[in-house]
Amino acid sequence: MTADGPHSHDYHVMAQQPHAERIRWLPPQRLEDRAREVRTTCRCRAIVYTLVSGGGQMHIRREDHDGQLETYRMPTRAAEELWDRLLLGKAV
Ligand SMILES: [Zn+2]
Secondary structure (H helix, E strand, O other): OOOOOOOOOOEOOOOOOOOOEOOOOEOOOOOOOOOEEEEEEOOOOOOEEEEEEEOOEEEEEEEEOOEEEEOOOEOHHHHHHHHHHHHOOOEO
């Protein structure tokens, strides 16, 4: 996660799995003075997800043409695991 800019990988979310975990999406919380985008999915898709770090925690942001939503703040490991499940279509 050192030299990787937010656009250095084209992450694409896979098709949703039949029993995918439902992520609780909240309105933007704006809790961090300085949030850093760690990973982001490719903008060729209608929904763009971003893994965001700040204040010693992480969350995932979901953006489409209607606006932004985001998850609760969680520890780094939990957020990275959720990010992986999201990319695999196991969490939506
Ligand atoms: Zn793409």
